[in-house]
Amino acid sequence: MAGRRQAVLLVEDDARxxxxxxxxxxxxxxxxxxxxxxxxxxxxxxxxxxDIVLLDVMLPGVDGLEVCRRIRAAPxxxxxxxxxxxxxxxxxxxxxxxxxxxxxxxxKPFNPRELLARIRAVVRxxxxxxxxxxxxxxxxxxxxxxxxxxxxGRRVVLTHHxxxxxxxxxxxxGRVLSREQLMDALGGEEHDxxxxxxxxxxxxxxxxxxxxxxxxxFIKTVRGVGYALVRPGSAR
Numbered sequence: 248m249a250g251r252r253q254a255v256l257l258v259e260d261d262a263r264x265x266x267x268x269x270x271x272x273x274x275x276x277x278x279x280x281x282x283x284x285x286x287x288x289x290x291x292x293x294x295x296x297x298d299i300v301l302l303d304v305m306l307p308g309v310d311g312l313e314v315c316r317r318i319r320a321a322p323x324x325x326x327x328x329x330x331x332x333x334x335x336x337x338x339x340x341x342x343x344x345x346x347x348x349x350x351x352x353x354x355k356p357f358n359p360r361e362l363l364a365r366i367r368a369v370v371r372x373x374x375x376x377x378x379x380x381x382x383x384x385x386x387x388x389x390x391x392x393x394x395x396x397x398x399x400g401r402r403v404v405l406t407h408h409x410x411x412x413x414x415x416x417x418x419x420x421g422r423v424l425s426r427e428q429l430m431d432a433l434g435g436e437e438h439d440x441x442x443x444x445x446x447x448x449x450x451x452x453x454x455x456x457x458x459x460x461x462x463x464x465f466i467k468t469v470r471g472v473g474y475a476l477v478r479p480g481s482a483r
Contacts (some may be wrong), residue, residue, distance in 0.1 A: 252276055252278045252447075253276075253277050253278070253298045253299070253366070254277075254278045254280070254297045254298050255272060255277050255278065255280070255290075255295060255297065255298065255300075255301060255366065256278045256279075256280050256282065256288065256291055256292065256295075256297040256299070256300045256301070256315075256361060257269060257279055257280070257281045257282070257301045258281075258282045258285055258287075258288035258300065258302045258303055258306065258311065258314065259281065259282075259283070259284050259301070259303045259332070260303060260305075260306050260307055261303075262283065265281045265283070266473075267359075268279070268301070268359065269281050269360070271363070272359075272362075272363065275363055276424060277366070280295065280297070281393055283312060284306050284307050284308050284309070284312065285306045285307075285308055285309030285313065285314040286309055287299070287422070288302070288306075288308075288314055289314060289318075292318070292324065292327075297327065297341065298316065298438065299328045299329075299366055300327060300328070300329045300330070301328070301329075301330050301332055301366075302305055302314055302315060302329055302331050302332065302349075303329065303333065304331055304332070304333035304344070305334065307413065309442065310363060311331060311333070311344075312343060312347055314343060314470045315329055315331065315344065315347045315348060315349055315413070316347050317339075318348070318371060319347060319348035319406065326394065326405070326406060326407050326408040326410070327406075327407065328350045328351075328406075328408065328477045329348065329349045329406075330349070330350060330352070330353060330365060330366070331344045331349045331351070331352050331353070332350040332353055332354075332355060332357070333354060333355060334351075334354070334355040334356075339421075339439075340401045342443070342444075342447060344446055345444055345447045345448065346451070347432055348406050348451075349408075350406060350407050350408035351365055351408070352444075353365060353366060356422075357436050364415070372380060386399035386400075387456065387465050389414060389417050389449075391398070391412060393416060394410055396410065396413060399454055403456060404453050404455070405452070405455065408448060408452060409448060409452050409455070411432075411433055411450060412429065412433060412445075412448050412449070412452060414478035415429060415432045416422070416429075416466065416474065416475065417476050419475065419476065421476065421477065422475060423469045423472050423473050423474065423475040424473050424474060424475065425447070425472060425473035426443075426473055428473065429444060429445050429473070429474070430444070445474075449466060449468075449474055451465055452466065453465075464477070
Protein backbone atom coordinates (compact mmCIF):
# COMPACT_ATOMS: atom_id res chain seq x y z
CA MET A 248 0.00 0.00 0.00
CA ALA A 249 1.49 3.35 -1.05
CA GLY A 250 1.84 6.30 1.31
CA ARG A 251 2.27 6.42 5.06
CA ARG A 252 3.01 3.10 6.74
CA GLN A 253 0.26 1.91 9.03
CA ALA A 254 0.98 2.61 12.71
CA VAL A 255 0.07 -0.10 15.20
CA LEU A 256 -0.08 0.23 18.99
CA LEU A 257 0.37 -3.14 20.69
CA VAL A 258 -0.56 -3.16 24.39
CA GLU A 259 0.81 -6.44 25.74
CA ASP A 260 2.44 -7.28 29.07
CA ASP A 261 4.16 -10.43 27.77
CA ALA A 262 7.44 -8.85 26.63
CA ARG A 263 8.52 -11.88 24.61
CA UNK A 264 5.22 -12.12 22.75
CA UNK A 265 5.15 -8.37 22.22
CA UNK A 266 8.63 -8.42 20.68
CA UNK A 267 7.79 -11.37 18.42
CA UNK A 268 4.57 -9.74 17.15
CA UNK A 269 6.28 -6.39 16.64
CA UNK A 270 9.11 -8.00 14.67
CA UNK A 271 6.70 -9.97 12.47
CA UNK A 272 4.51 -6.95 11.72
CA UNK A 273 7.55 -4.78 11.03
CA UNK A 274 8.61 -7.28 8.35
CA UNK A 275 5.27 -6.54 6.66
CA UNK A 276 5.66 -2.75 6.51
CA UNK A 277 3.83 -1.88 9.74
CA UNK A 278 5.25 0.52 12.33
CA UNK A 279 4.68 -1.00 15.76
CA UNK A 280 4.83 0.67 19.19
CA UNK A 281 4.70 -1.72 22.15
CA UNK A 282 3.32 -0.70 25.56
CA UNK A 283 3.66 -3.08 28.50
CA UNK A 284 0.50 -2.14 30.40
CA UNK A 285 -2.73 -0.21 30.09
CA UNK A 286 -1.47 3.10 31.46
CA UNK A 287 1.51 3.09 29.10
CA UNK A 288 -0.83 2.23 26.24
CA UNK A 289 -3.08 5.20 26.98
CA UNK A 290 -0.04 7.47 27.32
CA UNK A 291 1.23 6.29 23.91
CA UNK A 292 -2.17 7.09 22.38
CA UNK A 293 -2.03 10.62 23.75
CA UNK A 294 1.43 11.16 22.26
CA UNK A 295 1.08 9.61 18.82
CA UNK A 296 -1.20 8.79 15.91
CA UNK A 297 -2.18 5.16 15.35
CA ASP A 298 -4.27 3.30 12.80
CA ILE A 299 -5.19 0.38 15.07
CA VAL A 300 -4.75 -0.77 18.69
CA LEU A 301 -3.97 -4.41 19.48
CA LEU A 302 -5.10 -4.71 23.09
CA ASP A 303 -4.46 -7.61 25.44
CA VAL A 304 -7.33 -8.19 27.88
CA MET A 305 -5.26 -9.49 30.80
CA LEU A 306 -3.05 -6.52 31.67
CA PRO A 307 -1.61 -5.55 35.06
CA GLY A 308 -3.25 -2.56 36.72
CA VAL A 309 -5.68 -1.10 34.19
CA ASP A 310 -6.87 -4.13 32.22
CA GLY A 311 -7.65 -4.23 28.52
CA LEU A 312 -11.41 -3.92 28.94
CA GLU A 313 -10.97 -0.69 30.91
CA VAL A 314 -8.49 0.63 28.33
CA CYS A 315 -11.04 -0.11 25.61
CA ARG A 316 -13.74 1.69 27.59
CA ARG A 317 -11.52 4.77 27.97
CA ILE A 318 -10.66 4.77 24.27
CA ARG A 319 -14.33 4.70 23.33
CA ALA A 320 -15.15 7.45 25.84
CA ALA A 321 -12.66 9.85 24.22
CA PRO A 322 -14.04 11.69 21.13
CA UNK A 323 -10.56 12.00 19.59
CA UNK A 324 -10.27 8.20 19.49
CA UNK A 325 -13.86 7.41 18.54
CA UNK A 326 -13.02 5.92 15.13
CA UNK A 327 -9.83 4.15 16.19
CA UNK A 328 -10.07 0.39 15.51
CA UNK A 329 -9.44 -1.84 18.54
CA UNK A 330 -8.59 -5.52 18.16
CA UNK A 331 -8.58 -7.38 21.47
CA UNK A 332 -6.16 -10.22 22.22
CA UNK A 333 -6.83 -12.67 25.00
CA UNK A 334 -6.05 -16.14 26.23
CA UNK A 335 -9.58 -16.39 27.58
CA UNK A 336 -11.90 -18.07 25.10
CA UNK A 337 -15.23 -17.73 26.88
CA UNK A 338 -18.01 -16.07 24.92
CA UNK A 339 -18.82 -13.74 27.83
CA UNK A 340 -15.40 -12.07 27.54
CA UNK A 341 -15.85 -11.62 23.82
CA UNK A 342 -19.30 -10.07 24.26
CA UNK A 343 -18.07 -7.71 27.00
CA UNK A 344 -15.26 -6.54 24.73
CA UNK A 345 -17.65 -5.95 21.83
CA UNK A 346 -20.13 -4.15 24.04
CA UNK A 347 -17.34 -1.81 25.15
CA UNK A 348 -16.64 -0.99 21.50
CA UNK A 349 -13.94 -3.43 20.36
CA UNK A 350 -13.96 -3.96 16.59
CA UNK A 351 -12.50 -7.45 16.50
CA UNK A 352 -11.34 -10.23 18.80
CA UNK A 353 -8.52 -12.76 18.45
CA UNK A 354 -7.86 -15.53 20.98
CA LYS A 355 -4.37 -16.60 22.00
CA PRO A 356 -2.45 -18.50 20.85
CA PHE A 357 -2.91 -17.06 17.37
CA ASN A 358 -1.13 -17.39 14.05
CA PRO A 359 0.73 -14.14 13.26
CA ARG A 360 -0.47 -14.43 9.66
CA GLU A 361 -4.07 -14.35 10.89
CA LEU A 362 -3.33 -11.28 13.00
CA LEU A 363 -1.79 -9.58 9.96
CA ALA A 364 -4.83 -10.50 7.88
CA ARG A 365 -7.17 -8.95 10.47
CA ILE A 366 -5.13 -5.74 10.51
CA ARG A 367 -5.08 -5.54 6.72
CA ALA A 368 -8.83 -6.14 6.61
CA VAL A 369 -9.37 -3.09 8.81
CA VAL A 370 -7.15 -1.02 6.50
CA ARG A 371 -9.09 -2.20 3.44
CA UNK A 372 -12.40 -1.42 5.10
CA UNK A 373 -11.13 2.10 5.75
CA UNK A 374 -10.98 2.80 2.00
CA UNK A 375 -14.09 4.68 0.84
CA UNK A 376 -16.27 3.08 -1.80
CA UNK A 377 -15.62 4.44 -5.29
CA UNK A 378 -19.37 4.67 -5.98
CA UNK A 379 -21.83 6.90 -4.13
CA UNK A 380 -20.34 9.47 -1.74
CA UNK A 381 -23.34 9.23 0.55
CA UNK A 382 -26.68 7.54 0.97
CA UNK A 383 -29.84 8.98 2.51
CA UNK A 384 -32.58 6.99 4.23
CA UNK A 385 -35.10 9.22 5.95
CA UNK A 386 -33.03 11.58 8.06
CA UNK A 387 -29.93 9.39 7.92
CA UNK A 388 -26.98 10.49 5.79
CA UNK A 389 -23.91 8.29 5.37
CA UNK A 390 -20.83 9.97 3.91
CA UNK A 391 -18.36 7.36 2.65
CA UNK A 392 -15.64 9.93 1.94
CA UNK A 393 -15.52 11.48 5.41
CA UNK A 394 -16.70 8.28 7.12
CA UNK A 395 -19.36 10.17 9.03
CA UNK A 396 -23.06 9.68 9.62
CA UNK A 397 -25.67 12.24 10.56
CA UNK A 398 -29.30 11.91 11.60
CA UNK A 399 -31.42 14.98 10.83
CA GLY A 400 -28.22 17.04 10.73
CA ARG A 401 -26.89 15.68 14.03
CA ARG A 402 -23.46 14.06 13.73
CA VAL A 403 -23.36 10.55 15.15
CA VAL A 404 -20.02 9.42 16.60
CA LEU A 405 -19.39 5.87 15.40
CA THR A 406 -16.55 3.47 16.03
CA HIS A 407 -14.67 2.13 13.02
CA HIS A 408 -16.56 -1.17 13.20
CA UNK A 409 -19.95 0.52 13.62
CA UNK A 410 -19.39 2.68 10.55
CA UNK A 411 -18.28 -0.33 8.50
CA UNK A 412 -21.39 -2.25 9.54
CA UNK A 413 -23.63 0.68 8.60
CA UNK A 414 -21.80 1.18 5.29
CA UNK A 415 -22.07 -2.52 4.45
CA UNK A 416 -25.83 -2.43 5.03
CA UNK A 417 -26.13 0.77 2.98
CA UNK A 418 -24.28 -0.71 0.01
CA UNK A 419 -26.72 -3.63 0.00
CA UNK A 420 -29.42 -1.23 -1.29
CA GLY A 421 -32.15 -2.57 0.96
CA ARG A 422 -31.27 -6.25 0.57
CA VAL A 423 -31.34 -8.38 3.70
CA LEU A 424 -27.89 -9.53 4.83
CA SER A 425 -27.47 -12.54 7.09
CA ARG A 426 -25.26 -12.48 10.18
CA GLU A 427 -22.77 -14.66 8.32
CA GLN A 428 -22.63 -12.23 5.38
CA LEU A 429 -22.09 -9.30 7.72
CA MET A 430 -19.38 -11.13 9.64
CA ASP A 431 -17.61 -11.98 6.38
CA ALA A 432 -17.90 -8.38 5.16
CA LEU A 433 -16.43 -7.06 8.41
CA GLY A 434 -13.18 -8.93 8.25
CA GLY A 435 -13.75 -12.64 7.95
CA GLU A 436 -14.10 -13.25 11.68
CA GLU A 437 -14.65 -16.91 12.52
CA HIS A 438 -18.22 -17.57 13.58
CA ASP A 439 -20.77 -20.28 14.12
CA UNK A 440 -24.54 -20.56 14.14
CA UNK A 441 -24.75 -19.31 17.73
CA UNK A 442 -22.43 -16.33 17.37
CA UNK A 443 -24.26 -13.12 18.29
CA UNK A 444 -21.41 -10.62 17.84
CA UNK A 445 -23.27 -8.91 14.99
CA UNK A 446 -26.34 -8.58 17.21
CA UNK A 447 -24.23 -6.70 19.76
CA UNK A 448 -22.94 -4.30 17.09
CA UNK A 449 -26.44 -3.77 15.66
CA UNK A 450 -27.79 -2.99 19.13
CA UNK A 451 -25.05 -0.41 19.77
CA UNK A 452 -25.58 1.12 16.33
CA UNK A 453 -29.33 1.43 16.85
CA UNK A 454 -28.76 3.08 20.22
CA UNK A 455 -26.82 5.84 18.44
CA UNK A 456 -29.03 6.25 15.36
CA UNK A 457 -32.59 5.67 16.49
CA UNK A 458 -34.96 7.86 18.51
CA UNK A 459 -36.37 4.62 19.94
CA UNK A 460 -34.04 1.61 19.45
CA UNK A 461 -36.96 -0.69 20.36
CA UNK A 462 -38.83 0.56 17.30
CA UNK A 463 -36.04 1.10 14.75
CA UNK A 464 -36.68 3.20 11.65
CA PHE A 465 -33.41 2.56 9.85
CA ILE A 466 -32.00 -0.91 10.57
CA LYS A 467 -34.71 -3.54 10.26
CA THR A 468 -34.57 -7.08 11.63
CA VAL A 469 -35.86 -9.78 9.33
CA ARG A 470 -36.51 -12.60 11.77
CA GLY A 471 -34.65 -15.78 10.96
CA VAL A 472 -32.75 -14.11 8.11
CA GLY A 473 -30.73 -11.06 9.18
CA TYR A 474 -30.71 -7.28 8.91
CA ALA A 475 -31.42 -4.64 6.27
CA LEU A 476 -31.07 -0.87 6.06
CA VAL A 477 -34.25 0.75 4.78
CA ARG A 478 -34.14 1.98 1.19
CA PRO A 479 -33.35 5.66 0.58
CA GLY A 480 -36.37 7.83 1.29
CA SER A 481 -38.45 5.07 2.83
CA ALA A 482 -37.72 5.62 6.55
CA ARG A 483 -40.30 7.56 8.53
